[in-house]
Amino acid sequence: xxxxxxxxxxxxxxxxxxxxxxxxxxxxxxxxxxxxxxxxxxxxxxxxxxxxxxxxxxxxxxxxxxxxxxxxxxxxxxxxxxxxxxxxxxxxxxxxxxxxxxxxxxxxxxxxxxxxxxxxxxxxxxxxxxxxxxxxxxxxxxxxxxxxxxxxxxxxxxxxxxxxxxxxxxxxxxxxxxxxxxxxxxxxxxxxxxxxxxxxxxxxxxxxxxxxxxxxxxxxxxxxxxxxxxxxxxxxxxxxxxxxxxxxxxxxxxxxxxxxxxxxxxxxxxxxxxxxxxxxxxxxxxxxxxxxxxxxxxxxxxxxxxxxxxxxxxxxxxxxxxxxxxxxxxxxxxxxxxxxxxxxxxxxxxxxxxxxxxxxxxxxxxxxxxxxxxxxxxxxxxxxxxxxxxxxxxxxxxxxxxxxxxxxxxxxxxxxxxxxxxxxxxxxxxxxxxxxxxxxxxxxxxxxxxxxxxxxxxxxxxxxxxxxxxxxxxxxxxxxxxxxxxxx
Amino acid sequence: xxxxxxxxxxxxxxxxxxxxxxxxxxxxxxxxxxxxxxxxxxxxxxxxxxxxxxxxxxxxxxxxxxxxxxxxxxxxxxxxxxxxxxxxxxxxxxxxxxxxxxxxxxxxxxxxxxxxxxxxxxxxxxxxxxxxxxxxxxxxxxxxxxxxxxxxxxxxxxxxxxxxxxxxxxxxxxxxxxxxxxxxxxxxxxxxxxxxxxxxxxxxxxxxxxxxxxxxxxxxxxxxxxxxxxxxxxxxxxxxxxxxxxxxxxxxxxxxxxxxxxxxxxxxxxxxxxxxxxxxxxxxxxxxxxxxxxxxxxxxxxxxxxxxxxxxxxxxxxxxxxxxxxxxxxxxxxxxxxxxxxxxxxxxxxxxxxxxxxxxxxxxxxxxxxxxxxxxxxxxxxxxxxxxxxxxxxxxxxxxxxxxxxxxxxxxxxxxxxxxxxxxxxxxxxxxxxxxxxxxxxxxxxxxxxxxxxxxxxxxxxxxxxxxxxxxxxxxxxx
Numbered sequence: 009x010x011x012x013x014x015x016x017x018x019x020x021x022x023x024x025x026x027x028x029x030x031x032x033x034x035x036x037x038x039x040x041x042x043x044x045x046x047x048x049x050x051x052x053x054x055x056x057x058x059x060x061x062x063x064x065x066x067x068x069x070x071x072x073x074x075x076x077x078x079x080x081x082x083x084x085x086x087x088x089x090x091x092x093x094x095x096x097x098x099x100x101x102x103x104x105x106x107x108x109x110x111x112x113x114x115x116x117x118x119x120x121x122x123x124x125x126x127x128x129x130x131x132x133x134x135x136x137x138x139x140x141x142x143x144x145x146x147x148x149x150x151x152x153x154x155x156x157x158x159x160x161x162x163x164x165x166x167x168x169x170x171x172x173x174x175x176x177x178x179x180x181x182x183x184x185x186x187x188x189x190x191x192x193x194x195x196x197x198x199x200x201x202x203x204x205x206x207x208x209x210x211x212x213x214x215x216x217x218x219x220x221x222x223x224x225x226x227x228x229x230x231x232x233x234x235x236x237x238x239x240x241x242x243x244x245x246x247x248x249x250x251x252x253x254x255x256x257x258x259x260x261x262x263x264x265x266x267x268x269x270x271x272x273x274x275x276x277x278x279x280x281x282x283x284x285x286x287x288x289x290x291x292x293x294x295x296x297x298x299x300x301x302x303x304x305x306x307x308x309x310x311x312x313x314x315x316x317x318x319x320x321x322x323x324x325x326x327x328x329x330x331x332x333x334x335x336x337x338x339x340x341x342x343x344x345x346x347x348x349x350x351x352x353x354x355x356x357x358x359x360x361x362x363x364x365x366x367x368x369x370x371x372x373x374x375x376x377x378x379x380x381x382x383x384x385x386x387x388x389x390x391x392x393x394x395x396x397x398x399x400x401x402x403x404x405x406x407x408x409x410x411x412x413x414x415x416x417x418x419x420x421x422x423x424x425x426x427x428x429x430x431x432x433x434x435x436x437x438x439x440x441x442x443x444x445x446x447x448x449x450x451x452x453x454x455x456x457x458x459x460x461x462x463x464x465x466x467x468x469x470x471x472x473x474x475x476x477x478x479x480x481x482x483x484x485x486x487x488x489x490x491x492x493x494x495x496x
Numbered sequence: 497x498x499x500x501x502x503x504x505x506x507x508x509x510x511x512x513x514x515x516x517x518x519x520x521x522x523x524x525x526x527x528x529x530x531x532x533x534x535x536x537x538x539x540x541x542x543x544x545x546x547x548x549x550x551x552x553x554x555x556x557x558x559x560x561x562x563x564x565x566x567x568x569x570x571x572x573x574x575x576x577x578x579x580x581x582x583x584x585x586x587x588x589x590x591x592x593x594x595x596x597x598x599x600x601x602x603x604x605x606x607x608x609x610x611x612x613x614x615x616x617x618x619x620x621x622x623x624x625x626x627x628x629x630x631x632x633x634x635x636x637x638x639x640x641x642x643x644x645x646x647x648x649x650x651x652x653x654x655x656x657x658x659x660x661x662x663x664x665x666x667x668x669x670x671x672x673x674x675x676x677x678x679x680x681x682x683x684x685x686x687x688x689x690x691x692x693x694x695x696x697x698x699x700x701x702x703x704x705x706x707x708x709x710x711x712x713x714x715x716x717x718x719x720x721x722x723x724x725x726x727x728x729x730x731x732x733x734x735x736x737x738x739x740x741x742x743x744x745x746x747x748x749x750x751x752x753x754x755x756x757x758x759x760x761x762x763x764x765x766x767x768x769x770x771x772x773x774x775x776x777x778x779x780x781x782x783x784x785x786x787x788x789x790x791x792x793x794x795x796x797x798x799x800x801x802x803x804x805x806x807x808x809x810x811x812x813x814x815x816x817x818x819x820x821x822x823x824x825x826x827x828x829x830x831x832x833x834x835x836x837x838x839x840x841x842x843x844x845x846x847x848x849x850x851x852x853x854x855x856x857x858x859x860x861x862x863x864x865x866x867x868x869x870x871x872x873x874x875x876x877x878x879x880x881x882x883x884x885x886x887x888x889x890x891x892x893x894x895x896x897x898x899x900x901x902x903x904x905x906x907x908x909x910x911x912x913x914x915x916x917x918x919x920x921x922x923x924x925x926x927x928x929x930x931x932x933x934x935x936x937x938x939x940x941x942x943x944x945x946x947x948x949x950x951x952x953x954x955x956x957x958x959x960x961x962x963x964x965x966x967x968x969x970x971x972x973x974x975x
Contacts, residue, residue: 078962080969081889143885150876161919169919173912180911184904187885191892 011073011087011138014050014097015131017043018104022127029120036123040108043127047134048101054089055098059486068489070094077144082194082204086141091487095343096137096270099350102472103262104130107255109465110358114254114365115163122163125155129259136267142190143206145275146183149231149267153179156256156264164251165370171244171251178244182231189227193279196220212278225280225287232276235268236324239298246305249317250370254361257313261320261357262350269327269346273339277331277494284332289419291332296425298325303432307439312363312370315440316356319396322429323349323404329426330411338414339491340484341407347483348403348476352395355469359389362462363444366455372440377449382457386445388466395473397437398430403476497557504555504563507545507571508611514538515604522597529936532586535600539579546572553974559679560621565974567615569818570745573825574614577737578607580829583946584836585730586939591841592640592728599639606632606734610742617753619668619678622746626664626710629739630657636734637727649719649726656709656719664706670699680753687754697761704765710743713803714772717796721780724792729844732788733832736795737825744799744821748806748814757809767807767899773800774906781913788846790913791831794872797910798824804903805887808894811972816886818968823879823957827868830950834865837943848917853925860944862921864951871954873914874907879957 021043132152638650
């Protein structure tokens, strides 16, 4: 029931934002903040409660909640929580609060509708992370899409319409193929057992013929690879990320991409273990290509947000590489990468948003020497740039290190290729830092350094990335049971 | 005819009497408002009659009709659609036409024709129903005779519908030659007994031309965009819902009685038509700047989707089709309701430019319209998603992979133009023209309430479809 409340808080909060915006323009942001904070408090409480149950000793499912929804088709409202879902939900609410904070002054019009969309996207994401009925999963998968489309297309930058169409069409194409796969699985299950059910735990025991299973898996995988994104399907990402408002980019990079990774881990690996194994080498190759290709393109960008977007492509390559290495250490690394990438890239997008607010541009050629005007922001930027290139002591290092160790035993050649990506990441990260904050000052107008609200956001992110870098063990313990079950 | 049979036909008799009543009211020089209210009450009377007779169903009225759950379900949809159309018509015609009264006679007659189709079990009743529907539609489409578009589209519909009727008659004649009967059941029997069915296949193939024309399926779709654009907005809504529900219902009934899926040739023809409709409809809609034309092309695509549910020929398919028609009619009625409300005296609100930034001026209408377009695009939380899901499910169940894949790919293409409309609605505002409200506020309020109710219905069907599905199942079991 508590999971229902988590989603309901966001849905109700969003609706209230929209309704109450007519009375007072300040209401929506406070309601949104309260809703996300309440969610985070609930999550932290859950986290403390199940702190020691994730080690694989007991059942890996902490909470299991099931209601009948459309019994005629065997569709149920089935939510469940395990270690993986729990850490992802924690990330969702953490970044949720930040996304509300970073839109505090950025949004100038239609406040109510904005925060409505923001909270509904978050609700969709939460739903995706806990839905254990495939129909419900698809439902949430789409629910997070539509509000995000509105966020980009109404509050985005100049080229927002193009970006929002592209985002929606790419994800929808993937989503519909996934729906076909879900349906195929559903009918095959019904043929084999006579029970019509979309439930994850029922469908786990379905064994379609080898070639059918391959096609069904491809449907799922396509949806998740578009979302992740994997290189041939990544072209929506730079547009969507660069045109979206700051909070939109934060949620896209920090959370939406993670739903792709989550989907592969939760559904592809467990529903089709043999087929996934067979596809493993190719997926790792795609991952390695993504790492290098993303890094190259990031190096060439002049648009700050586009640059950060391409670093996401590169980092998500590590996720794919790690998932299909099929061993425990790489999988742990993947989950760490999901968390740390959410924080570090999120922080960079927030930073880009702050710069945009002050300079009204995203072009890094028009920036330079900003450190003198804004030393604190420069310091924070330095930290997250370093995190992004994988400096030890910061979270991303742990993640990438674990993934590379794990992947090495699966395919040495591809791992060597992927490791080269770390060098390129240093190139693009240092270039970004150099162009924006160092060098001769080009901006003459007086610039304000960070205000209190921005301080709070940046310190929260900084604490997050350092804590994950120094003490990753709690996360590793939390997902140990899930990862163990996956790798077997 | 015994008393029970008469009772079963009562709703249809009331419907026919209603058009007479409207004629009498006009003869007594009643005002438009009185006629509108009376028409509404008579539509309620029809629904009451249906409620009254529902326990006596199924009743067969040989040889022409059978009033069963299937017929009742589709007739119900037709009557409710007609009521919505009638409601939107008041505001629309009161502003434009000095003499809007005869419109209601035609509306009732056309509805009667469509309703007759849903209960026909005989070629004669099928043909009479179709002609009553078509002939009323000729006049309805060209009702605003001062507009060039209206007359042109009326002519276009007239000529093409006449040709398609000829095809229908020819096809019926061929089937009659083969089987010696025009009753669906008898036809089914005699083709089961005889071995060769060349004439039957040919005859049905020719009938497909007429049915394809009425449902605006590719390659018989050429009239759709012009007629949708030229006809008055409420009439367009009527063509898109009532007339198509009626024709689709009779197609379903005929297919079920002769067990059409056993003819691979017919099924492949239908799947080609379905795929062509999905592809062509969606592609042609992509660049449309006129919202009525856009709806025309999108309706071609949607009937292509609907045929995917028709192909399997099983119970799940019929259920999916009924649910789809329900969701689709609500959506279309709401869209054309909004168009009617926004239309001005001189011109319908058909250019997409008019809708730019509507969100700032008319938040309620914008909400209704965006939900409708999301529903047409098949996005979850709306009825359109569940409807599309049922269709996909019935297709996947029968391993109809090709049509299903085409459906998926074309609905992604279709998403583009639905999103285009939605993002226009939410774009920064440009024009400021607002319609001056000259009528009694009661009609505006009731129209708005109807639109909001439809929007909520779309949500309800999208989130809790269970009850509606059960209802449809129960109705379909009465036979």
